[in-house]
Amino acid sequence: MINFQELSKKYDTPLYVYDFNEITKNYNTLKDAFKARKSMLCYAVKANSNLSVLKHLATLGSGCDCVSIGEVKRALIAGVEKYKIIFSGVGKKDIEIQEALQKDILMLNLESEEEMYRVEEIAKQLNMIARISIRVNPNIDPKTHPYISTGLSENKFGVDIESAKKMYLYANKSAFLNPIGIHFHIGSQITQTAPFKEASIVISNLLRSLKAANIDIKFFDVGGGIGIKYKDEKTISLYEYAQNIFEALGNQDVTVLCEPGRYLVGNCGYLVTKVLYEKKNEKKRFVIVDAAMNDLLRPSLYGAYHNFKLLSDNQNKEKSLADIVGPICESGDFLAKDIYMKQTKHDDIIVFEGAGAYGFTMSSNYNSRPRAAEIALIDGKDKIIRRREKLEDLSSLEIDYI
Numbered sequence: 001m002i003n004f005q006e007l008s009k010k011y012d013t014p015l016y017v018y019d020f021n022e023i024t025k026n027y028n029t030l031k032d033a034f035k036a037r038k039s040m041l042c043y044a045v046k047a048n049s050n051l052s053v054l055k056h057l058a059t060l061g062s063g064c065d066c067v068s069i070g071e072v073k074r075a076l077i078a079g080v081e082k083y084k085i086i087f088s089g090v091g092k093k094d095i096e097i098q099e100a101l102q103k104d105i106l107m108l109n110l111e112s113e114e115e116m117y118r119v120e121e122i123a124k125q126l127n128m129i130a131r132i133s134i135r136v137n138p139n140i141d142p143k144t145h146p147y148i149s150t151g152l153s154e155n156k157f158g159v160d161i162e163s164a165k166k167m168y169l170y171a172n173k174s175a176f177l178n179p180i181g182i183h184f185h186i187g188s189q190i191t192q193t194a195p196f197k198e199a200s201i202v203i204s205n206l207l208r209s210l211k212a213a214n215i216d217i218k219f220f221d222v223g224g225g226i227g228i229k230y231k232d233e234k235t236i237s238l239y240e241y242a243q244n245i246f247e248a249l250g251n252q253d254v255t256v257l258c259e260p261g262r263y264l265v266g267n268c269g270y271l272v273t274k275v276l277y278e279k280k281n282e283k284k285r286f287v288i289v290d291a292a293m294n295d296l297l298r299p300s301l302y303g304a305y306h307n308f309k310l311l312s313d314n315q316n317k318e319k320s321l322a323d324i325v326g327p328i329c330e331s332g333d334f335l336a337k338d339i340y341m342k343q344t345k346h347d348d349i350i351v352f353e354g355a356g357a358y359g360f361t362m363s364s365n366y367n368s369r370p371r372a373a374e375i376a377l378i379d380g381k382d383k384i385i386r387r388r389e390k391l392e393d394l395s396s397l398e399i400d401y402i
Ligand SMILES: Cc1ncc(COP(=O)(O)O)c(C=O)c1O
Pocket: 044, 047, 065, 088, 185, 187, 188, 189, 223, 224, 225, 226, 259, 260, 261, 262, 263, 357
């Protein structure tokens, strides 16, 4: 049992807490599901990019999936091996492409034909051969929230199958490109096996035709997207998930790459907040806490639900309908909506669960709010891994103010 009261006394709130032992467990469980074939997990840095989280995963053997050169550099600083780093993203700048090539990472994952020509041109200028994969959009509905669906034609990600074929044929002939991977990622928080299975079949058929054209693809990258339990979702069987990928591949000799983000860290993280006040009007009861949408954006952005626990010595067990809201000046600033909870009092603690992924990484300084501190729990011992921001941190870049 994590003693959130003690932690909040020691570090103040709002506070992110990550249980590193749980991260290890999740990593090993997923790795185990893939054990029948050559495989590599490339953690999606965007989910939680704290250097200590990355270092912890690196020591477990993880690679990284990155979507900016900043994430690539973070992964390298944290000790992730360069040959385990993939760089995706629809809008890579020239300087990012150049630096990624110079850092000699495993591959750049291309998302458009135009990007391919830029990468070729930059590799030529550097007199290098760029290892690439192509993100293929299989046009499959992942049956998740539209904001985190990425594998449909209406989404901006990747290229369709016909364009991918043309790109592979071109890249294979280029003196400056070496196509070594094929990639898809259809969305996030997916809780059904079927869309993954369907996508694996479509993309492995494409792989077969590329191999037949003597294009030597070595990595079959199935992206991320494995859903987790926030409330009462049924999650997929990892064994079945991996098995479907293996079946789709048949006897094709490739290393399977998987890019889990949320699955590895989501349920290992907590956002700890304190109650400031309660107020009521004729329509609503509001529990006002010291964390806000700038700390945890998911409820405001996607209407996402996070389970929470109220830690209070209030003996009255009666519950009534309330919203848990932050101090930010937006009506969209809420952490939970229309939930039943007990009466609270000043300084009671509320712990939001499932906050380890897309929590701190999506946080901001809106309303000039310094971002929360982050704590790691390792074998039950707490360790600060990012200090709380100070107001000076926020204003330190505004050097020429008038
Ligand atoms: C290319 C790519 N890989 C992996 C991920 C990680 O997804 P998840 O956190 O759902 O596993 C994402 C998330 O958006 C992504 O865009």
